[in-house]
Amino acid sequence: MKLAIASGKGGTGKTTLSCAIALAQTEPVCLLDCDVEEPNSHFFIQPEIERTEAVFSLVPKVDETKCTGCGECGRVCQFSAIISLGKKTMVFNELCHSCGACARICPTHAIEEVRKPIGSLEIGRKAGVRFVSGRMDVGVAMSPPVIRATLKHAVETELTLVDCPPGTSCPFVTAVKGCDAVLLVTEPTPFGLHDLVLAIETIRELGLPFAVVVNRANGEQNRISDYCAAENIPLLLQIPEDRRVAEAYSRGQALTTAMPELKTALASIPQQMKDLTEGRKEREAAACL
Amino acid sequence: MKELIIISGKGGTGKTSITASFAALAECAVLADCDVDAADLHLVLEPTIRRRETFTSGRAAEIREVDCTQCGLCETICRFDAIHDFQVDPLSCEGCGACVEFCPVKAIDFPEQDCGEWYVSATRHGEMVHARMHPGAENSGKLVSLVRQEARKIALKQNSGFLLVDGPPGIGCPVIASVTGADAVLVVSEPTLSGEHDLKRVLQLTNHFKIPAMVCINKWDINPTMTERIETLALSLGAKPVGRIPYDAAVTAAQINARALVEDSDGHAATAVRMTWSTVCSTM
Numbered sequence A: 001m002k003l004a005i006a007s008g009k010g011g012t013g014k015t016t017l018s019c020a021i022a023l024a025q026t027e028p029v030c031l032l033d034c035d036v037e038e039p040n041s042h043f044f045i046q047p048e049i050e051r052t053e054a055v056f057s058l059v060p061k062v063d064e065t066k067c068t069g070c071g072e073c074g075r076v077c078q079f080s081a082i083i084s085l086g087k088k089t090m091v092f093n094e095l096c097h098s099c100g101a102c103a104r105i106c107p108t109h110a111i112e113e114v115r116k117p118i119g120s121l122e123i124g125r126k127a128g129v130r131f132v133s134g135r136m137d138v139g140v141a142m143s144p145p146v147i148r149a150t151l152k153h154a155v156e157t158e159l160t161l162v163d164c165p166p167g168t169s170c171p172f173v174t175a176v177k178g179c180d181a182v183l184l185v186t187e188p189t190p191f192g193l194h195d196l197v198l199a200i201e202t203i204r205e206l207g208l209p210f211a212v213v214v215n216r217a218n219g220e221q222n223r224i225s226d227y228c229a230a231e232n233i234p235l236l237l238q239i240p241e242d243r244r245v246a247e248a249y250s251r252g253q254a255l256t257t258a259m260p261e262l263k264t265a266l267a268s269i270p271q272q273m274k275d276l277t278e279g280r281k282e283r284e285a286a287a288c289l
Numbered sequence B: 001m002k003e004l005i006i007i008s009g010k011g012g013t014g015k016t017s018i019t020a021s022f023a024a025l026a027e028c029a030v031l032a033d034c035d036v037d038a039a040d041l042h043l044v045l046e047p048t049i050r051r052r053e054t055f056t057s058g059r060a061a062e063i064r065e066v067d068c069t070q071c072g073l074c075e076t077i078c079r080f081d082a083i084h085d086f087q088v089d090p091l092s093c094e095g096c097g098a099c100v101e102f103c104p105v106k107a108i109d110f111p112e113q114d115c116g117e118w119y120v121s122a123t124r125h126g127e128m129v130h131a132r133m134h135p136g137a138e139n140s141g142k143l144v145s146l147v148r149q150e151a152r153k154i155a156l157k158q159n160s161g162f163l164l165v166d167g168p169p170g171i172g173c174p175v176i177a178s179v180t181g182a183d184a185v186l187v188v189s190e191p192t193l194s195g196e197h198d199l200k201r202v203l204q205l206t207n208h209f210k211i212p213a214m215v216c217i218n219k220w221d222i223n224p225t226m227t228e229r230i231e232t233l234a235l236s237l238g239a240k241p242v243g244r245i246p247y248d249a250a251v252t253a254a255q256i257n258a259r260a261l262v263e264d265s266d267g268h269a270a271t272a273v274r275m276t277w278s279t280v281c282s283t284m
Helices: A014-024 A041-045 A072-076 A101-105 A144-151 A170-177 A190-206 A223-231 A243-250 A260-267 A269-288 B015-026 B041-045 B073-077 B098-102 B140-158 B173-179 B193-208 B224-236 B249-256 B268-283
Strands: A002-006 A029-033 A048-062 A082-085 A088-091 A111-126 A129-136 A159-163 A181-186 A210-217 A235-240 B002-007 B030-033 B048-059 B112-123 B126-133 B162-166 B184-189 B213-218 B240-245
Touching (some): A014 A041, A014 A210, A029 A041, A029 A144, A048 A088, A072 A082, A072 A101, A101 A111, A111 A144, A181 A190, A181 A269, A190 A210, A190 A223, A210 A223, A223 A235, A235 A269, B015 B041, B030 B041, B030 B140, B041 B126, B041 B249, B126 B140, B184 B193, B184 B224, B193 B213, B193 B224, B213 B224
Parallel strands (some): A029 A159, A181 A210, B002 B162, B030 B126, B030 B162, B184 B213, B213 B240
16 A cells, blocks of 8 residues: 655645654665655665665756757747757757757757756655655755655555655645555644645645544644544644653654653544545445346 | 755655744744745645735747648747647747747747646745646746745845745756755655665755755654654765654644644654754754
């Protein structure tokens, strides 16, 4: 099973939870850090990095000896990444989405697609945790290609945890899309609830099963549990607010170390998500009959 | 008019709470919420919407079943794995139009996408431009640019002293769209290993675009040693440390009451935010 750990709002505990679930497992598990703009999982897993792979995107390169300046490439490009001015054709790599339309349309085959480095993958291991972290280069605008490269390291037979980027747009959708289920982590503040609802709207569009974990629960604010109860959304765990956790986090210590009492609950989350997914499949099958 | 962008690299460090307090302290600033994916500033400033506009951007492919000959070329061409069984998955479609262009029977439509809405609103601390993306919509960078541009128009027209922009997390396209051409950025960091790591990357980005940067550390007393380390790192990357805000339960309390911290509190954090604002003003 591929389980996404996501949230609309940033800083609610995606990385804390992803790493804690990974470290609490007794079976082998794979953790993919897909928050490629600001990857942080390595602090809490402390894997031994075995190798690094470069990630590339394809960008057009124009052979000026073949280019007639017809402008077909600029007409077909939706992103203004290639423009012909007279006989000269200019490419703006940072706007290119690597769709290949310009190379395909060029009547004189003057465009070749070449690789441009946009990030890297760090691949390693820590005990039973297989670890891959995607890292986008600073100054690159589009993270989805790096996220897709990271996701390729998921193995069907293994439990795979995907630490997702924040927000609700392209990077979030890219990371969550291929997963079987989504675990949303939020905090019981008005911002936390507001952004949770946005993330849920997006996940409902994707048609994926999901459940919620509350981080920094303080027993006084029940807006997330009330919302989940009203919407019939499973709430799997409430991680209590505790300065111990905040201080441990600041030093790069995992939640399983700061609060070992949560280990059993954390270990059981993947199975609960699996049950949720299968329960839903059964209901859908029953509805078809 | 000075334009200040509040960003953080790492999410959840307190950008929006600090922006709201700055809005209260600035008196008559124009405000923009450029965290269009997960906009929260309106939860504190409770805007009254005066103008509402649709944001259309980009296109998405749609195969007309009646005209499709099921040749499968579109599926082969698509680099985004968006076409299966002669249907386009709108959430995967990148809007590149390659399939539209090369379909031999021209059976693919390419309509503009309605991606969300943007608003100009009145708040108790000045006019605010903000937006809401539809779930899963693309082009948040373009929406960010639009929100900033509209806010700048208002700030220039009103002759405001400040345009305060609540920025998105990360270092990707919405952040680049938020910071390019600004007078300064304030990075809100936290004294954690992740905070340090993410600050370094976001300062590399602001240096790349040659934007003067300042740094403040939120919840600095969670780890004073790390706070020192982050301030040293900031200085080494040319960013000025402008404040330390202590952990204070009043910050969350203010959020729950839909108030900016400095509106109601005279506590430690509120005092530190006031001092940070005055240092930011004198630095700019």
